Amino acid sequence: MEPTAHVSRTALPGVGTRYDLNTEAGAHLSVVLHQDGRRILAFHDPEDDDSCKVAAPLAPHEATALGELLTPDPIGHLHQHIEIDLxxxxxxxxxxxxxxxxxxxxxxxxxxxxxxxxxxxxxxxxxxxxxxxxxxxxxxxxxxxxxxxxxxxxxxxxxxx
CATH class of the missing domain: 3.30.70.1450 (Regulator of K+ conductance, C-terminal domain)
Incomplete structure (x- = not known):
C-alpha cells in the first residue's frame, strides 16, 4: 500500500489558503492559493516554517501543467507498449x-x-x-x-x- 502524504491547510484571512507538505526527503514546501486564483509554490527551511528559501508564482495554466506532471497516470505505462487504434x-x-x-x-x-x-x-x-x-x-x-x-x-x- 502506498504511503499517504499529510498536507496541512492554513486559512490566510484576506489572502487565501496555504497548503503545506513535508516530504520524506525532509523538504518543506507550500502552495499558497490566493483568493484571486494566483498560486505561489514555495520552499521553506524545515527548521523555520516562516523562512522561505525560494518562491515561484504560477499562472493558472502553469499550475495546471505542473499538476498534470505530478499526477500519476494509472494507465500511462500501457501507452508505452500498446498502441490502441479505436x-x-x-x-x-x-x-x-x-x-x-x-x-x-x-x-x-x-x-x-x-x-x-x-x-x-x-x-x-x-x-x-x-x-x-x-x-x-x-x-x-x-x-x-x-x-x-x-x-x-x-x-x-x-x-x-
Missing part, C-alpha cells in the same frame, strides 16, 4: 436502414465487422450495453466502438449503404 462513432438508424425494427443480434455486427455497438441513444434515454434482443427503432443513434475499418463497416451495414 474510434467511437454515432450512427443513426434511418428509414433507409434494413435494421429499423429489428434486433441487435440480427445485425451480427460484432461477428461481421469486429466493432461493437456499445449503447443506443433514443430520444432522451440511453441504453448502455444493449443485449442481442434489443430492438432498434427509427431515429435511434447507435454508439459504435472499434477500429476505423470496423466502425465504417457497421455504418455501412446499419445505414444500408
Amino acid at each position: 474510434v467511437t462513432e454515432h450512427i443513426a438508424v434511418t428509414t433507409r436502414s434494413p435494421y429499423a425494427g429489428r434486433t441487435l443480434g440480427a445485425t451480427r455486427a460484432r461477428t461481421r465487422t469486429g466493432a461493437s455497438i456499445v449503447a443506443v441513444l433514443r430520444r432522451t434515454a440511453a441504453f448502455p450495453s444493449p443485449a442481442p434482443d434489443f430492438r432498434f427503432a427509427l431515429g435511434d443513434t447507435l454508439v459504435v466502438v472499434g477500429t476505423r475499418e470496423g466502425v465504417d463497416a457497421v455504418a455501412e451495414l446499419i445505414t444500408g449503404g
